Amino acid sequence: MIRRLLAGVAVVLVGVALTSGAPAGAATCTLGPRANCAKASLNWSVIEHGNLSRVNLSGAQLKGADLRGANLSGANLAGANLDFADLTGATLKGAQLKGASASNADFAGVTLSGADLRDADFTNSSFYGADLSGANLAGSNRPSPPPPFAPPSKPKPTTDLTNVNLYGATLNGANLTNVNLDNANLAGAFGLRTNLTGVMGYGATFNGAILDGASFPGAFLLGSFFNGAALKGVDLSGSNLSYSSFIGAGLQGAQMTGATMTGTTWLNTTCPNGAVSAPACAA
Numbered sequence: 672m673i674r675r676l677l678a679g680v681a682v683v684l685v686g687v688a689l690t691s692g693a694p695a696g697a698a699t700c701t702l703g704p705r706a707n708c709a710k711a712s713l714n715w716s717v718i719e720h721g722n723l724s725r726v727n728l729s730g731a732q733l734k735g736a737d738l739r740g741a742n743l744s745g746a747n748l749a750g751a752n753l754d755f756a757d758l759t760g761a762t763l764k765g766a767q768l769k770g771a772s773a774s775n776a777d778f779a780g781v782t783l784s785g786a787d788l789r790d791a792d793f794t795n796s797s798f799y800g801a802d803l804s805g806a807n808l809a810g811s812n813r814p815s816p817p818p819p820f821a822p823p824s825k826p827k828p829t830t831d832l833t834n835v836n837l838y839g840a841t842l843n844g845a846n847l848t849n850v851n852l853d854n855a856n857l858a859g860a861f862g863l864r865t866n867l868t869g870v871m872g873y874g875a876t877f878n879g880a881i882l883d884g885a886s887f888p889g890a891f892l893l894g895s896f897f898n899g900a901a902l903k904g905v906d907l908s909g910s911n912l913s914y915s916s917f918i919g920a921g922l923q924g925a926q927m928t929g930a931t932m933t934g935t936t937w938l939n940t941t942c943p944n945g946a947v948s949a950p951a952c953a954a
Contacts, residue, residue, distance in 0.1 A: 702726065714752075729767075749787075790828050797836040803845050808832075810849035814871040816891050816911075817853075922952060 700708035704722050710730040717736035725745040733748075736756040744764045753773035760780045771791045779799040788808045810829025815821045830850045837855060842862035852872040857880055864884040872892045883903040890910040898918040902925055909929040916936040925943045935951070942952035 709747075788830060790830055792831045793835050794831050795834045796832075798840050799836050800839045801837070802841045804841050804843045806842075806845045808850050809846045809866075810851070813849045813869045813889075814851040816871065816893075817873060820891075820893070917948075917952070927952070 700706065700711045700713075702708060702717070702719050702723060703726070705725045705727075706723075707727045708731055709727050711728070712732045713736065714732045715735040717733055717738065719736075719738055720740045722742045723738075723746060724742050725747075726743065727747045728751050729747045730750045731748070732752050733756055734752050734754045736753065736758075738756060738758045738761050740760045741758070742762050743758075743766055744762050746763065746766045748763075748766060748768045748771050750770045751768070751772075753771060753776050756773065756776045758776065758778050758781050761778075762782045763786050764782050765785045766783065767787050768791050769787050769789045771788075773796055774792055774794040776793070776796045778793075778801050779797050781798070781801045783798075783806050784802050784804040786803070786806045788803075788806055790811055791808075808830045810831075812827035812829045814826075814829050815824050830847075832855050833851055833853045835852070835855045837857045837860055839859045840857070840861070842857075842860055842865045844864050845862070846866045847870055848866055848868045850867070850870050852867075852870050852875045854874045855872065856876045858876050858878045860877070860880045860882075862880060862882045862885050865882065865886070867885055867887045867890055870887065870890045870892075872890060872895050875892065875895045877900050878896050878898045879900060880897075881901045882905060883901050884905065885902070886906040887910050888906050888908050890907070892915055893911050893913045895912075895915045897920045898916055900917075900920045902917075902920055902922045904924040905922070906926045907930050908926045911931045912935050913931050913933040914935065915932075917940045918936060918938045919940065921941045922943050923941055923945055927943060932951070937948035937951045940948040940952060942948055
């Protein structure tokens with residue numbers, strides 16, 4: 672009799688241990704399409720390459736997750752931790768990643784068209800060859816220039832792409848308003864009509880990028896590189912282009928009113944008026 676009572680108590684205690692303090696969907700979470708794994712603690716334990724469309728992983732801990740080639744279309748990853756995760760070749764079309772942390776992650780070849788990436792942290796991550804067409808990466812606040820260009824200030828929430836590799840990425844129609852692109856590599860990127868209003872692109876590389884019709888008003892692009900870039904009809908009004916390089920770039924029809932161009936390098940550059948720089952393009 673006593674043994675039966677003790678066994679019953681043990682079962683109850685195990686049940687409490689599985690559910691006590693566990694968020695909805697976490698204790699019984701089994702990854703799959705439309706699964707509810709919100710706030711699940713899955714650090715360094717996820718290996719999933721199949722169908723996870725519309726899965727709810729909002730606020731989940733997914734550090735080091737292996738999601739290569741997974742189908743995460745329409746998935747909810749808002750506020751999730753994807754630091755050091757590998758999503759190479761995954762599909763995240765229309766996915767929600769607002770406020771997510773994905774530093775040092777690999778998004779090479781990922782499809783993120785129409786995804787919501789606002790205020791997410793992608794520091795040191797790679798988007799090599801990724802498709803971000805129509806994605807929303809807008810930051811809530813415009814990042815401040817680093818000292819000595821502006822006084823030190825407490826960082827405000829924004830989308831952080833510092834040191835990110837976007838080589839050859841597709842950004843057509845994407846919204847990168849107020850994004851931090853310091854030292855980011857966008858060489859060879861396709862960004863037709865991309866909105867880069869107010870971006871912080873200190874030392875960023877846009878060499879060979881196709882950015883016709885893109886908008887950079889008020890952007891801080893000091894020391895950036897646009898060598899060989901296609902910049903037809905871009906809006907650079909009010910931007911800081913000091914000490915940046917436009918060697919061999921095409922700026923036909925570009926708007927540069929109020930732009931700061933101290934020490935900017937022009938060589939074989941096609942200016943807004945169609946003339947080849949001799950020695951510089953006028954604002």
